[in-house]
Amino acid sequence: MARQSPYPPELRRRAVRMVTEVRPDYPSEWSAMKAVATKLGVKHAETVRSWVRQDQVDTGTRSGTTTEESAELKRLRRENAELRRANEILKAAAGFLRGRARPATQVLIAFIDAFKRVFGVEPICRVLSEHGTKIAPSTYYAAKSRPASARRLRDERLKNEITRIYQANYRVYGARKIWWQLQREGHVVARCTVERLMRELGLQGARRGRKIRTTMPDQAHERAGDLLRRDFTADAPNRRWVADFTHVPTWAGVVYVAFVVDIFSRAVVGWSAATNKRTRLVLDALDMALWRRDRAGHPVGPGLVHHSDAGSQYTSFRFTAHLVEAGIDASIGTVGDALDNALMESTIGLYKTELIKPCGPWKNLTGVELATAEYVDWYNTTRLHGEIGHVPPDEYETSYFQEHTELQVTATT
Numbered sequence: 001m002a003r004q005s006p007y008p009p010e011l012r013r014r015a016v017r018m019v020t021e022v023r024p025d026y027p028s029e030w031s032a033m034k035a036v037a038t039k040l041g042v043k044h045a046e047t048v049r050s051w052v053r054q055d056q057v058d059t060g061t062r063s064g065t066t067t068e069e070s071a072e073l074k075r076l077r078r079e080n081a082e083l084r085r086a087n088e089i090l091k092a093a094a095g096f097l098r099g100r101a102r103p104a105t106q107v108l109i110a111f112i113d114a115f116k117r118v119f120g121v122e123p124i125c126r127v128l129s130e131h132g133t134k135i136a137p138s139t140y141y142a143a144k145s146r147p148a149s150a151r152r153l154r155d156e157r158l159k160n161e162i163t164r165i166y167q168a169n170y171r172v173y174g175a176r177k178i179w180w181q182l183q184r185e186g187h188v189v190a191r192c193t194v195e196r197l198m199r200e201l202g203l204q205g206a207r208r209g210r211k212i213r214t215t216m217p218d219q220a221h222e223r224a225g226d227l228l229r230r231d232f233t234a235d236a237p238n239r240r241w242v243a244d245f246t247h248v249p250t251w252a253g254v255v256y257v258a259f260v261v262d263i264f265s266r267a268v269v270g271w272s273a274a275t276n277k278r279t280r281l282v283l284d285a286l287d288m289a290l291w292r293r294d295r296a297g298h299p300v301g302p303g304l305v306h307h308s309d310a311g312s313q314y315t316s317f318r319f320t321a322h323l324v325e326a327g328i329d330a331s332i333g334t335v336g337d338a339l340d341n342a343l344m345e346s347t348i349g350l351y352k353t354e355l356i357k358p359c360g361p362w363k364n365l366t367g368v369e370l371a372t373a374e375y376v377d378w379y380n381t382t383r384l385h386g387e388i389g390h391v392p393p394d395e396y397e398t399s400y401f402q403e404h405t406e407l408q409v410t411a412t413t
Helices: 009-025 029-040 045-059 067-092 105-119 121-130 137-145 150-168 175-184 191-201 279-295 317-325 338-359 365-381 393-412
Strands: 240-250 253-262 268-274 305-308 329-332
Touching: 009 029, 009 045, 029 045, 045 067, 067 105, 067 121, 105 121, 105 137, 121 137, 150 175, 150 191, 175 191, 240 279, 240 338, 240 365, 253 279, 253 338, 253 365, 268 279, 268 365, 279 317, 305 338, 317 329, 338 365, 365 393
Parallel strands: 240 305, 305 329
Antiparallel strands: 240 253, 253 268
């Protein structure tokens, strides 16, 4: 707002008129102006001179911007500033203005809190009200002055818990998994409440992208039959495993990562990484799976089925002989049909979506290996899997072995 003149308009007009009247009595116009300033109590004679010059412009005896034109320019500048501010407010509020329903008052209060230092409370309320989201400044001030409600306090506590769970799980959990984790920790909360609070926090789960083909079938190799026929279920650990590998671009070249997953618990029982996709890559993943099961005290027995796609690595003589030596039955899906190994496709999709894409770019093989080791540990021990009752794979297997050990002890006694 422009600063008000300390002199009233009538005094200005009188000073201009007196300068014109006494001008003949003084050797110069400036002398007359100084005399008039002294008589009228105007502090600076330069002030009187500016009034006289502006009057000359207004009457047309001097070129320049008239008082009316100056006032119009000020009005236009003020309107332009208001429009720019309104546009900035609308841009900042685009997140909830594009919806059909009016946002909750608490959402509007939070928005005003975030931008009141930039735009001011009254301008924000005016712009929002003009565009269909009515809120009065008094509503905002009343909401800020009243004590926080029990719901608001509970929402703030839940927001802290939601943020903690989200950050602790590779920032990939959506509302469903965060809700399940809260339930496991003893928090009684509705899923819709978690969804609402995640929207307010600006959090969302990871979303999968398009899969890129990595394995190529070798028509010259004889392949085993499909023993699963898209039945990705198992009644116990070490009954059915699925395997596949994917690629990870790095600054040092492409890195290939192979996985072996137990269908019963969805646990990653073996994995390996290399800068090439030769048979050694998938053999190392299989050997790790066998070693880990031995170390855990649950070695692989006869009847285990190892299922993969028709890639040349899995149909090679070397890999097939290794399966036979370990007493494992090979199973190969149909060529060019991703559904025949859908469980493994899903696991690799999670790996790419939850680790590789958000945590890149990757420098080299070592970086990918270290990150994959941490991810697999989290995937097996912490990540909730909906297919097994929203518990981690290791917990699911532990429950199975404890239950069957108790049954065996009971049957023996």
